[in-house]
Amino acid sequence: MSKKSLQSKPWYPMAVAACIAVVLLVFLMRFDSVWFAVRRFFSYFSPVILAIVIAYLVNPLAVFYRDRLFGRIKRKKTKHVLSVALAFITVLLMVSFLLMTLIPQLIDSISMFAGNIEGYIDSLNDMLRRWGVNLQDLKIEEFISSSEALLKTLTKFISDNISEILSTSASAGRSVIEVVIAFMLSIYFLAAKDKLRPGLNRLLKVCIKEEKMPEVMHFFRRCNKILNRYIVYNVLDSLIVGIVNAIFMVILRMPYVGLVSFVVALFNLIPTFGPIIGAVIGAFVLVMIKPWHALAFLIFTIVLQTADAYYIKPKIFGDTLGVSGLWILVGIIVGGRMFGVVGILLAIPAVAILDFSYGEYLLPWLEERRRKRDEQAAKEKVPENDPDGAPAPSPETDPDNII
DSSP states (O other): OOHHHHHTSTTHHHHHHHHHHHHHHHHHHTHHHHHHHHHHHHHTTHHHHHHHHHHHHHHHHHHHHHHHTSTTOOOHHHHHHHHHHHHHHHHHHHHHHHHHHHHHHHHHHHHHHHHTHHHHHHHHHHHHHHTTOOHHHHTOHHHHSOHHHHHHHHHHHHHHTHHHHHHHHHHHHHHHHHHHHHHHHHHHHHHTHHHHHHHHHHHHHHHSOGGGHHHHHHHHHHHHHHHHHHHHHHHHHHHHHHHHHHHHHHHTTOSOHHHHHHHHHHHTTSTTTHHHHHHHHHHHHHHTTOHHHHHHHHHHHHHHHHHIIIIIHHHHHTTSSOOOHHHHHHHHHHHHHHHTHHHHHTHHHHHHHHHHHIIIIIHHHHHHHHHHHHHHHHHHOOOOBOTTSOBOOOTTTOGGGTO
């Protein structure tokens, strides 16, 4: 039996729908097991996947160097190699500069915080008493009474969780090694981009019909444009917010400028909820030193985030996304529950891609399908005729119905 004859059977659509429903039901019932198996499978290829991600992120910088700095070089291969090398050198210099600038400040801030912990605890203790908070009711008096008690608590925590700490340390070490391997591998991926592209194009031509190829390529280019712009502009926006926050703290002579500004810039990468988390962490660090510093920091954070939402982000992003805030919030919640931090970070470009896919592809396809179905139904509908072949009179034109 041929495929067309099988599809023409009246039971075929119902059978396909039933199979899809069964597969979906099994998938939902065993979602945890399926998701664990998928994560386990992709964990074997994590360095390769990370290398592809790094190459994808560095590629716009390499394209910029190729077109702007090395555009006059005639040999395409030489131009490509120079642009890739300069792009990775630029990334390494930027990362090294950030580490050399931030790590000493973070170490000094942590050392200062640890050295003055007893004074901070006393200040917090006095502030809570002035506010009328009973420390016995909170059951934290033993914990914050002195740095010695805090040290004993920390020592007991380490001794009780030594195996988990060692396991986490070993996992962190493996992660660092994987990042180094992925970075080196990404150089090869980006350098061999022109060699990999013909094979990918051949695969697409095999899997996709020739008349659909322009439409599919337009879809991929649109997705690539949205994702690239979102990543670059989001990092740029976080750098601006972190620098402005550092300038404010330096003007008011607040402590821990590097630590707090780094936390603010880092959590600003997370949409919607990230700035709130960064503000809470920064205020918690400052409140134990001088409460008015924490209050001024929170007020400035509200002003800065308002300016960022209504002025900085619109100037940087422009009309790149064009997605309503409601769908962004829904995407953040769903993406966070499904994929964790990665889902939250990529929620906005994912929602933007789904939005334009629905408006430009799915909805027109459904409308065209409905139009064809209505035309087919109109053709199949044959008007009833009388015995002489004339159309049957309507009730309005029938002479018997006039009186």
